[in-house]
Amino acid sequence: MQNNRLRIAMQKSGRLSKETEALLKRCGLKLNFRDNRLISPVENLPIDILRVRDDDIPGLVMDGVVDLGFIGENVLEEERLEREAMEQPTEFTTLRRMDFGGCRLSLAVPEEFDYNGPQDLQQSRIATSYPNLLRRYLSERGVEFSSCMLKGSVEVAPRAGLADSICDLVSTGATLEANGLKEVEVIFKSKATLIQGPRPLSDEQQALVNKLLVRTNGVIQAKE
Numbered sequence: 001m002q003n004n005r006l007r008i009a010m011q012k013s014g015r016l017s018k019e020t021e022a023l024l025k026r027c028g029l030k031l032n033f034r035d036n037r038l039i040s041p042v043e044n045l046p047i048d049i050l051r052v053r054d055d056d057i058p059g060l061v062m063d064g065v066v067d068l069g070f071i072g073e074n075v076l077e078e079e080r081l082e083r084e085a086m087e088q089p090t091e092f093t094t095l096r097r098m099d100f101g102g103c104r105l106s107l108a109v110p111e112e113f114d115y116n117g118p119q120d121l122q123q124s125r126i127a128t129s130y131p132n133l134l135r136r137y138l139s140e141r142g143v144e145f146s147s148c149m150l151k152g153s154v155e156v157a158p159r160a161g162l163a164d165s166i167c168d169l170v171s172t173g174a175t176l177e178a179n180g181l182k183e184v185e186v187i188f189k190s191k192a193t194l195i196q197g198p199r200p201l202s203d204e205q206q207a208l209v210n211k212l213l214v215r216t217n218g219v220i221q222a223k224e
């Protein structure tokens with residue numbers, strides 16, 4: 001499926017999709033996300049938008065299936081580490097950090113846990129959807145642990161007896177509090193970001209990317 005249209009991947013539905021769509025609209029793209037279509041052509045520019053699960057976006061970009069992608073840095077860095085370990089392509093460039101999707105990946109323990117530092121997690125079990133980011137953080141600190149991989153409901157794992165602590169995304173902290181947990185270490189700070197893959201662009205496509213970036217800068221600065 002090689003043609004001259006620029007391909008951009010974005011999250012289909014979730015915490016990044018509304019703001020990504022709003023940004024693209026403010027950049028002057030005429031979007032028409034009717035029905036459940038995977039690919040939506042932009043009406044006024046040679047761009048196709050692919051709407052997918054956010055987890056698929058780093059791989060689509062790094063494999064050169066799409067040219068650009070909007071993705072949370074947490075998902076991007078986790079996938080990069082995973083692919084590095086699997087010896088799969090990991091090449092991409094960051095074009096622009098966004099002003100939305102802000103959150104942090106943090107370690108949290110039960111409120112009654114007398115936590116004094118990462119060493120207190122030695123030989124414990126930690127529930128997370130981000131095993132690679134967690135392993136990098138704790139191995140740099142000499143902490144050995146076992147992970148309990150959960151794609152959802154991470155915050156209930158300690159109470160359910162599945163793990164001693166968790167490593168999960170936090171924004172307001174309300175979820176942790178509601179589950180009797182306290183945040184003890186921030187291991188990664190994240191925002192949404194726009195990345196480009198390794199596939200070479202035509203001159204027209206490159207000009208389009210440049211135009212998109214100039215407009216994105218304008219939109220973000222106008223809000224500051």
Ligand code: PRT
Pocket residue numbers: 011012013014015016052053054055071072073074075101102103168169170171172173174175176190191192
């Ligand atoms: O279906 P798909 O796979 O595309 O979506 P998803 O369910 O995997 O992701 P989604 O839409 O929940 O999140 C997409 C991205 O938004 C994340 O990868 C982050 O980059 C960013 N983001 C920003 C967040 C949050 N803030 C956030 N608070 N992602 C998740 N949360 C969750 C967190 O996991 C926890 O359950 O919200 C809860 C905590 O929120 P607070 O406010 O109670 O602290």
Ligand code: ZN
Pocket residue numbers: 053054055
């Ligand atoms: Zn996801």
